[in-house]
Amino acid sequence: MRAEETDVPRLPRGVKLKYDQVRARHVLLAPERAFDIDETAAAVLELVDGKRTCAEIVDALAARYDEKREVIADDVKDMIGGLIARRVIET
Amino acid sequence: MNETVAEMETRQSPQPVATPPVGHPIGILAELTHRCPLRCPYCSNPLELERRETELDTATWKRVLSEAAALGILHVHLSGGEPTARPDLVELTAHCAAEGLYTNLITSGIGRASGMIDALSEAGLDHVQLSVQGASAETGDRIGGYKGGHAAKLEFARKVTDLGLPLTLNAVIHRGNIHEVEDIIALAVALKARRLEVAHTQYYGWAYVNRAALMPARPDVDRSVALVEEARRSLEGILVIDMVIPDYYARYPKPCSGGWGRRTLNVTPTGRVLPCHAAESIPNLEFWSVRDRALGDIWRSSPAFNAFRGTDWMREPCRSCDRREMDFGGCRCQAMALAGDAAATDPACSLSPFHARVEALATEEAAAVAPDYIYRTIGGAPGKASEGAAS
Numbered sequence: 001m002r003a004e005e006t007d008v009p010r011l012p013r014g015v016k017l018k019y020d021q022v023r024a025r026h027v028l029l030a031p032e033r034a035f036d037i038d039e040t041a042a043a044v045l046e047l048v049d050g051k052r053t054c055a056e057i058v059d060a061l062a063a064r065y066d067e068k069r070e071v072i073a074d075d076v077k078d079m080i081g082g083l084i085a086r087r088v089i090e091t
Numbered sequence: 092m093n094e095t096v097a098e099m100e101t102r103q104s105p106q107p108v109a110t111p112p113v114g115h116p117i118g119i120l121a122e123l124t125h126r127c128p129l130r131c132p133y134c135s136n137p138l139e140l141e142r143r144e145t146e147l148d149t150a151t152w153k154r155v156l157s158e159a160a161a162l163g164i165l166h167v168h169l170s171g172g173e174p175t176a177r178p179d180l181v182e183l184t185a186h187c188a189a190e191g192l193y194t195n196l197i198t199s200g201i202g203r204a205s206g207m208i209d210a211l212s213e214a215g216l217d218h219v220q221l222s223v224q225g226a227s228a229e230t231g232d233r234i235g236g237y238k239g240g241h242a243a244k245l246e247f248a249r250k251v252t253d254l255g256l257p258l259t260l261n262a263v264i265h266r267g268n269i270h271e272v273e274d275i276i277a278l279a280v281a282l283k284a285r286r287l288e289v290a291h292t293q294y295y296g297w298a299y300v301n302r303a304a305l306m307p308a309r310p311d312v313d314r315s316v317a318l319v320e321e322a323r324r325s326l327e328g329i330l331v332i333d334m335v336i337p338d339y340y341a342r343y344p345k346p347c348s349g350g351w352g353r354r355t356l357n358v359t360p361t362g363r364v365l366p367c368h369a370a371e372s373i374p375n376l377e378f379w380s381v382r383d384r385a386l387g388d389i390w391r392s393s394p395a396f397n398a399f400r401g402t403d404w405m406r407e408p409c410r411s412c413d414r415r416e417m418d419f420g421g422c423r424c425q426a427m428a429l430a431g432d433a434a435a436t437d438p439a440c441s442l443s444p445f446h447a448r449v450e451a452l453a454t455e456e457a458a459a460v461a462p463d464y465i466y467r468t469i470g471g472a473p474g475k476a477s478e479g480a481a482s
Contacts, residue, residue: 014257022163
């Protein structure tokens with residue numbers, strides 16, 4: 001599953017991005033699941049706020065990182081789409 | 092970027108993740124009480140149920156939950172028995188939220204649950220897992236041994252989703268409801284659950300003594316598994332379905348609790364700390380209690396946790412097996428129950444010398460007329476069951 005540029009993703013109730021002091025990394029907590037989140041994924045998830053579209057998230061990351069927009073767009077849409085399929089992100 | 096989101100499941104763990112022998116636990120099953128209005132014949136609680144007067148008090152539970160957070164635990168499963176039988180559940184939930192712990196209420200939805208859910212939501216509860224015993228009231232009430240239970244569950248589920256709380260439906264599947272799997276999936280969608288657990292019965296505790304009444308026939312199991320696989324595809328993005336495989340018919344065993352003493356721990360109503368809920372069925376293990384020691388000390392040093400940690404305790408065929416760090420030799424409690432030796436290969440594994448007998452036993456039991464259920468009641472445990480493949 002792949003998200004669209006026009007989708008407005010959000011973390012629903014019951015899904016939380018947390019910085020875990022013990023493991024010194026971000027984790028995404030969901031019902032019966034915990035996802036290990038590296039810095040790149042955390043940068044995306046911190047922009048998932050229920051207001052920005054996927055296109056706006058990609059633009060924000062493209063302004064910050066030295067990488068082609070289409071490469072970032074593919075990664076972001078795959079990652080968000082994967083989490084939508086697992087019902088961790090809603091649109 | 093997708094591979095940067097590595098999944099570390101908290102209870103069933105299909106994929107291996109390399110961790111050192113004593114890592115940080117990720118989940119705690121807090122069995123707050125054994126009291127429950129339901130009498131399910133497959134209850135995972137032990138046969139000797141604890142009574143109210145022996146339960147830990149509120150202050151001790153709070154201390155344990157704070158120690159759990161400091162130990163790196165992420166998920167707290169507030170369970171029982173029926174956890175809403177404890178009037179301090181709202182206070183304990185708020186305490187978890189203040190500690191940054193993710194709270195999962197595992198409930199029957201009956202008794203005080205409905206009256207308490209608003210306050211629990213307000214206290215910061217993150218997720219609700221509701222059991223159903225069938226898709227219909229007739230089936231559900233018969234299996235749970237509680238008239239009107241199924242209708243109360245549906246009403247409770249609506250309250251949960253109206254509050255915006257995520258809902259998981261958990262259905263333990265066996266001979267008495269395996270024909271309703273398709274309807275249970277439809278019920279989960281109708282109740283707006285985000286997740287469904289289709290948990291084929293695991294034979295411990297009450298389920299072990301009721302095994303002949305619960306064991307489904309192989310063709311029914313195959314049909315149920317196929318239905319789940321099809322529904323996973325057709326309901327992607329609507330309902331996540333997790334399945335627990337009926338392991339008497341399996342080829343490889345489950346990695347019980349994700350490996351002994353590796354990811355999760357269980358605190359009983361009286362405060363004993365176990366690697367899994369059935370661990371007390373293994374004789375001669377020394378369990379420590381939170382009444383005497385800190386949780387971190389127990390996790391790292393208690394003899395019971397170190398008994399089967401890592402792979403050093405293994406014998407053949409586990410020791411040299413490619414899957415030894417995927418399934419960790421399967422379940423120690425099942426090895427004890429069926430092979431008479433907790434360090435043996437789980438007889439659910441096709442490489443176990445007991446496997447053929449276990450499969451034959453399952454086939455035989457499923458083909459015979461089902462005996463009546465021995466319902467779960469406090470003080471109602473039958474004489475210790477000794478029947479097994481090794482007997």
